Every structure is written in structure tokens, then in C-alpha cells.
Amino acid sequence: MMDIRFDNSMVHYPDGTCALDGVSFTVPAGQFCVVLGHSGAGKSTLLRTVNGLSAITGGRVVVGGKPVDRKTLPLLRRRIGMVHQHYGLTARASVATNVMAGAVPAMPFWRALSGFYTPAWQDKACALIAAVGLEEAHLARRADRLSGGQQQRVGIARAFMLDPAIILADEPVASLDPRLSREVLDLLRTQARERGATVLCSLHQVDLARDYADRIIALQGGRVVFDGPPAMFDDYDARRIYAKQDAAAPVQAVLA
Numbered sequence: 001m002m003d004i005r006f007d008n009s010m011v012h013y014p015d016g017t018c019a020l021d022g023v024s025f026t027v028p029a030g031q032f033c034v035v036l037g038h039s040g041a042g043k044s045t046l047l048r049t050v051n052g053l054s055a056i057t058g059g060r061v062v063v064g065g066k067p068v069d070r071k072t073l074p075l076l077r078r079r080i081g082m083v084h085q086h087y088g089l090t091a092r093a094s095v096a097t098n099v100m101a102g103a104v105p106a107m108p109f110w111r112a113l114s115g116f117y118t119p120a121w122q123d124k125a126c127a128l129i130a131a132v133g134l135e136e137a138h139l140a141r142r143a144d145r146l147s148g149g150q151q152q153r154v155g156i157a158r159a160f161m162l163d164p165a166i167i168l169a170d171e172p173v174a175s176l177d178p179r180l181s182r183e184v185l186d187l188l189r190t191q192a193r194e195r196g197a198t199v200l201c202s203l204h205q206v207d208l209a210r211d212y213a214d215r216i217i218a219l220q221g222g223r224v225v226f227d228g229p230p231a232m233f234d235d236y237d238a239r240r241i242y243a244k245q246d247a248a249a250p251v252q253a254v255l256a
């Protein structure tokens with residue numbers, strides 16, 4: 001179990017864009033924390049500071065008591081699973097191979113290169129594929145032959161291959177319809193709870209955030225403008241964070 005602490009964290013990209021402007025909050029171990037905000041608010045950047053894909057330019061990000069830096073990152077990355085908006089699967093590889101690929105960070109380089117997975121990894125992948133609700137018949141199917149919802153199930157299984165303490169899910173349901181979005185978020189939350197993982201999940205749908213989050217963080221212009229339980233996140237807050245981008249759109253469109 002690991003917590004994540006943002007301590008006045010800043011990210012200025014080399015072109016001068018300030019994507020995170022002094023963010024401070026702590027995600028306790030085991031929490032399902034949803035990050036909301038309009039496009040460009042800094043959600044992806046926030047998530048990516050946790051596994052070092054975006055380098056902080058000020059403040060600190062502390063994971064499980066250790067600051068994220070060049071020294072801690074190699075080991076830390078093995079404790080972090082990622083779920084992507086577009087699933088991030090190898091299209092022509094099988095479901096089983098895609099899930100086993102989640103073990104690559106813990107494998108010797110030559111093994112990863114040759115794609116040689118030990119029986120233990122194969123068993124683990126099978127168990128995870130079953131846990132995310134995919135039938136055995138799917139094991140050998142090509143990833144790109146699956147529906148979007150099934151592909152994201154594969155993405156979730158892969159993310160749990162190394163028993164991560166943390167899951168970073170960057171808009172995991174943005175490419176799915178509302179029914180599948182709920183199924184996938186249900187699955188992600190259940191798996192994270194059962195396995196004791198802390199989740200930082202960016203979403204743009206307010207209704208989903210309200211239903212699935214233990215806690216909502218809303219970002220605007222790289223700053224935290226809301227931090228609290230879903231029940232406290234009211235329509236006023238939703239209007240406020242989406243006001244800029246959706247000034248011309250009815251609020252209901254965002255809340256629907």
C-alpha cells in the first residue's frame with residue numbers, strides 16, 4: 001500500500017507552458033481518487049509526474065514516503081501500473097501476450113526482448129484475464145479483434161501484472177460509451193480494492209466521477225480548485241471547472 005503526496009508540485013514545460021502550478025494534496029493508500037478538469041487543465045501532467053514521465057520543475061512528488069527522482073524511479077515504476085485512454089495494446093499480439101507485457105519492467109532485458117515469459121508469468125496473466133471477465137477463448141485472440149470495452153479489460157489486466165501499489169489511469173473510459181464506461185470503472189475499482197492499490201484516475205465525465213470516486217480533485221489552469229468527497233462536488237463546482245472551455249455549451253451536456 002502506498003500513498004501519493006503532491007507537495008507544491010510544479011511542471012513548466014520547456015516551451016514555457018505552466019501545466020501544474022503548485023499542487024498540494026495527498027492521496028492516502030487505497031483511495032480511488034478522480035481528477036477532473038477540462039482539456040488542458042493539467043490532469044495528464046499530474047498523473048505523469050507520479051511515474052516520472054513528466055518531470056517536476058518545482059516542489060515534490062512523494063510516493064510511499066520516497067520522493068520521485070532519478071534514483072527512486074527505476075524501482076518505483078515497477079510498483080506503478082498504467083491504464084491508457086486508447087488502451088495502449090500491441091494490436092497484432094494476442095490478449096495473453098499483451099497482458100504478460102505488463103511484467104516486462106521486472107524481467108531481465110534479454111528475456112523481455114525475446115518475449116520469453118516464464119510459466120509463473122503465464123499463470124498470472126491467465127488469472128488476471130479471468131479476473132477482468134474475459135473468457136479463456138480470448139487468450140489467443142489478437143488484441144485488435146476485441147471490442148473497445150474488452151480491450152480496456154486487457155489494459156487493466158496488464159496494469160495489474162506486477163501487483164502494483166499504484167494505478168495511474170489516464171482517461172481510461174474516454175473512448176467508451178456510457179454503459180461500457182461504467183463496466184470498466186466498476187472493474188478498475190473492484191480490482192484496485194481487492195489488490196490494495198491506490199488509484200489516481202483522470203476523467204472528464206462529472207457523473208462518473210461522482211459515482212466512482214472516493215474523492216474528487218478538480219484542476220483548472222494547473223491548480224486544485226476542488227478537493228473533497230463526491231457528495232460535496234455540486235453542479236456549481238462542475239460549472240466552474242468547465243466554464244472556460246464550454247462557455248457556449250449547456251452545462252447539462254457536461255453533467256449528463
Ligand SMILES: Nc1ncnc2c1ncn2[C@@H]1O[C@H](COP(=O)(O)OP(=O)(O)OP(=O)(O)O)[C@@H](O)[C@H]1O
Pocket residue numbers: 013014015017018019037038039040041042043044045046
Ligand atoms: N509536452 C508538452 N510540452 C508543452 N506543453 C505541454 C506538453 N504536454 C502538455 N502540455 C500543455 O500543458 C497543459 C496541460 O496539459 P495536460 O495534457 O496535462 O492537460 P489535460 O487536463 O490532461 O488535458 P486533456 O484532457 O486534453 O488530456 C496544456 O496547456 C498542454 O497544452
